[in-house]
Amino acid sequence: MRVLVVEDDPILADGLQAGLGLGGWTVDRVETCEDARSALAAGSYSAVVLDVMLPDGSGIDLLRKLRSEGERTPVIVLTALDSVPHRISGLDGGADDYLGKPFDLDELGARLRAIARRSSGRAEAALTHGAIRLDPATMTVTVDGEEMRLSRRELAVLTSLMERPRVIRSKAEIEDRLYGWDEEIESNAVEVHVHHLRSKLGKEAIETVRGLGYRMRA
DSSP states (O other): OEEEEEOOOHHHHHHHHHHHHHTTOEEEEESSHHHHHHHHHHOOOSEEEEESEETTEEHHHHHHHHHHTTOOOOEEEEESOOSHHHHHHHHHTTOSEEEESSOOHHHHHHHHHHHHHHHTTOOSSSEEETTEEEETTTTEEEETTEEEOOOHHHHHHHHHHHHSTTSOBOHHHHHHHHOOTTSOOOTTHHHHHHHHHHHHHOTTSEEEETTTEEEEOO
């Protein structure tokens, strides 16, 4: 899944990018309200991690404006301003969750998974399709109870397909989940990852819809 980190502290932003990347997230990062608005207009994100005190304004003011314009991407407000009135202001301003600094990176990952799950309408933490079960928390995949070893990007492709198994995902949509801004997109990466997934999960697991993309086979 892809997350936008809006944080102007370079050390914290580096840590978030590295830590969330290890947890299977593709991370883009910006430092200002203006750049956050541009990123959300240009890309599709599963969630946003939003600092409150940014160089060009308040993250809460930005969030209120985005919500008034119809932006529905789930948002976790991440800030040192952790008093009850500040939490109430953030949640009433449109945040889906609120986490004070300092924080535990594993807890942030769990909260991100939770708000992304709720936004997609799922109650169950794990994704299941037939004999395939994917647990985003542990980054494990099993087929008929047998664990399969997947790379981070294979896992990202499978997650994209299993979130809405009957929806056709285009190559561009899948690439958007796989690569951040600073990563070079390989021309045949999606085809290669799908090929590897079929070899591990079963050749009939993923269906190619000619000219459109991929979906899980019924």
